[in-house]
Amino acid sequence: MNAPEHQSAQEHTTPGATSAIEAILLVSSRPVSLSSILSATALPEPEVQEAIEELKERYAPGTSGIVFREVAGGFQLATNPICADVLERFRKEARPAPLSGAAYEVLACVLYLGPLTRGAINEVRGVNSDAVVRNLLDRNLLAEAGREKSRPGAPVLLDLTEDFLLATGAKGRDDFPSLGAVVDPEEIERVRERVRGQGQKISGGGEE
Amino acid sequence: MKRHQKDEQVNTESRGRALSSFTVELDVYSGPYEGLLTLILKHELEIFEVPLRELVSQYRSENLPGGSPGVEKEALERDTDFVDSATSLVLLKGRSLAPVPEHEEEEASEGGLSPQELEERLVTYLKIKRAAEALEQRLKRNADLFPSGHALHPRPGRLHLSIDRLVKALRRSFLRTAEPDERHLGPITVTVDELVALIRTSLVRGPLSFEDLVRDMDRLRSAVAFAATLSLASEGHVNLSQAEPFGPLTIEPVR
Numbered sequence: 225m226n227a228p229e230h231q232s233a234q235e236h237t238t239p240g241a242t243s244a245i246e247a248i249l250l251v252s253s254r255p256v257s258l259s260s261i262l263s264a265t266a267l268p269e270p271e272v273q274e275a276i277e278e279l280k281e282r283y284a285p286g287t288s289g290i291v292f293r294e295v296a297g298g299f300q301l302a303t304n305p306i307c308a309d310v311l312e313r314f315r316k317e318a319r320p321a322p323l324s325g326a327a328y329e330v331l332a333c334v335l336y337l338g339p340l341t342r343g344a345i346n347e348v349r350g351v352n353s354d355a356v357v358r359n360l361l362d363r364n365l366l367a368e369a370g371r372e373k374s375r376p377g378a379p380v381l382l383d384l385t386e387d388f389l390l391a392t393g394a395k396g397r398d399d400f401p402s403l404g405a406v407v408d409p410e411e412i413e414r415v416r417e418r419v420r421g422q423g424q425k426i427s428g429g430g431e432e
Numbered sequence: 433m434k435r436h437q438k439d440e441q442v443n444t445e446s447r448g449r450a451l452s453s454f455t456v457e458l459d460v461y462s463g464p465y466e467g468l469l470t471l472i473l474k475h476e477l478e479i480f481e482v483p484l485r486e487l488v489s490q491y492r493s494e495n496l497p498g499g500s501p502g503v504e505k506e507a508l509e510r511d512t513d514f515v516d517s518a519t520s521l522v523l524l525k526g527r528s529l530a531p532v533p534e535h536e537e538e539e540a541s542e543g544g545l546s547p548q549e550l551e552e553r554l555v556t557y558l559k560i561k562r563a564a565e566a567l568e569q570r571l572k573r574n575a576d577l578f579p580s581g582h583a584l585h586p587r588p589g590r591l592h593l594s595i596d597r598l599v600k601a602l603r604r605s606f607l608r609t610a611e612p613d614e615r616h617l618g619p620i621t622v623t624v625d626e627l628v629a630l631i632r633t634s635l636v637r638g639p640l641s642f643e644d645l646v647r648d649m650d651r652l653r654s655a656v657a658f659a660a661t662l663s664l665a666s667e668g669h670v671n672l673s674q675a676e677p678f679g680p681l682t683i684e685p686v687r
Binding site for chain 2: 249250251252253254291293300301302303305306308311319321322323324325326327328329331332333335336337348349350351355356359390391392393394401403404406407411412415416419420
């Protein structure tokens with residue numbers, strides 16, 4: 225029996241940086257920050273960065289059923305999207321119901337203009353969004369983040385969650401295009417002209 | 433728009449069924465009526481897309497007219513449920529189709545929103561709408577990723593404790609049991625029991641003014657005398673009366 229020898233050999237083997245980080249990510253369902261990795265591995269940052277680059281290559285899409293993600297301020301191992309159908313059958317799990325158009329608008333409001341109160345969201349959208357907000361809170365895509373004390377009644381402020389960043393595959397808030405960049409300037413100009421045209425019609429009608 | 437093709441004849445079986453058995457066949461939705469309500473309430477189906485007249489027609493064609501006496505009560509309950517939910521849908525649709533809430537409209541007509549403000553608001557909304565479309569695509573692209581499922585819980589006896597965490601925990605527990613600072617307090621030289629006895633003795637002569645009782649006492653004895661008075665009152669040995677707030681307090685023995 226040479227089991228004790230085998231055990232002893234294992235005890236004295238120090239894992240490489242890549243193996244250590246890979247193992248940490250395997251046992252974590254949430255993204256792991258660089259500082260947590262540095263603390264757990266006690267390795268110098270350049271070595272950890274090098275290992276992360278190696279993991280990115282190892283788990284590049286197209287080479288494995290697992291992909292390496294840099295998301296929500298950390299690193300995460302996740303399954304390759306090409307395996308999604310297989311996994312859904314294996315887990316006997318249906319996809320969550322898709323969000324409504326109104327829900328995407330509320331998320332965009334909070335992403336670009338937030339944190340916002342429910343009232344401010346309603347003001348931007350021009351309709352009551354309370355039910356949509358409730359649904360997004362249930363799905364943990366929005367969360368309460370303090371109160372706006374300068375307004376009467378100190379209404380609750382809503383902000384995005386880590387789950388939102390995970391769901392969008394974003395490293396952080398800065399990982400989204402600016403609000404000005406999502407619309408064609410010509411389209412904005414057309415809207416402005418239309419509003420001005422309506423205004424002129426109304427004022428012209430009043431004179432008659 | 434497809435019409436639900438049902439026989440207009442009396443269907444006594446369907447009259448007795450619960451509302452959950454009512455299925456609808458609309459362009460936007462096909463399935464149980466309760467499922468339709470759920471989708472609308474979850475905002476997964478916009479109310480203004482639901483043809484309510486068509487919906488009511490389908491219900492009528494399935495359930496009216498008449499019915500056998502044996503199932504009449506159940507049918508009445510079901511009809512009531514349907515009317516209740518359909519009324520809510522009408523109200524909801526009415527509200528969703530109203531372009532601007534009334535108070536906002538009034539504000540605008542009173543000059544609350546200038547043309548420039550309106551223009552800016554519309555441009556902001558346009559940007560949010562386009563951003564929402566981009567967000568939808570981004571969420572869809574990332575919907576097929578499953579994170580690692582190995583969320584391990586600490587195994588018994590293997591939780592790593594660092595000295596720092598231990599010191600913090602100890603500090604917290606000692607803080608909880610630390611005695612409050614009493615240096616500002618003088619020595620306690622009197623007890624409630626002593627003052628209860630004093631009040632009882634004084635009451636032998638009749639009603640007693642609290643102010644007279646504590647006239648020659650220091651602050652500590654006055655405070656304990658008040659506690660003793662309240663204690664006697666709560667036990668039903670004395671009655672307390674005070675004609676006005678902050679007025680004289682009279683202690684009377686209960687006979």
